[in-house]
Amino acid sequence: GAGVSQSPRYKVAKRGQDVALRCDPISGHVSLFWYQQALGQGPEFLTYFQNEAQLDKSGLPSDRFFAERPEGSVSTLKIQRTQQEDSAVYLCASSPRNPTESNQPQHFGDGTRLSIL
């Protein structure tokens, strides 16, 4: 399809395991964003990329969280040694222009629902 694709849709992991979440943005989109949505909250910013460059990772909750976009297209969000508080929906979004352009709507994927047991 032409939209943002995230996989897997659902992920269950045991506490302490590592997980990797994948995002395929819309082809040609320069900017890619990751958000974390906890139950009852709005999406919270984690990090963003302009092509392959990670320009802002101030929202990553701890050094267990790591994101990459090595070729400027597909991105992976990795969480090491998962904790129960990591349980959330992880949303990916992309936009065609630079991430600092305030008037660009973001195109979201369906998200990955992560549950840590």
Place this chain on the structure above:
Amino acid sequence: ILNVEQSPQSLHVQEGDSTNFTCSFPSSNFYALHWYRWETAKSPEALFVMTLNGDEKKKGRISATLNTKEGYSYLYIKGSQPEDSATYLCAPFGNEKLTFGTGTRLTIIP
């Protein structure tokens, strides 16, 4: 971190009625205000991006207004339909990123 408030948190509206809800945000260093609609089991969908004080945008039965001086935006839905049931999220753009509110969950009663 921007303080973004949306009210009400949830709302039940009879089909055919009109409704509105509010997004409040800091008025300083304003760049843009985004509205998204998020239906259950789907992805958030952009409704509007508003940048100018006094701006009003419309998409079918949905419209939004913006007051950047006092830091609020209203979203209006005219003649609610069941397909309008969703969570409506607002997000001001500041510090080079979007900060989302917790959303207004709208349920349309047939």
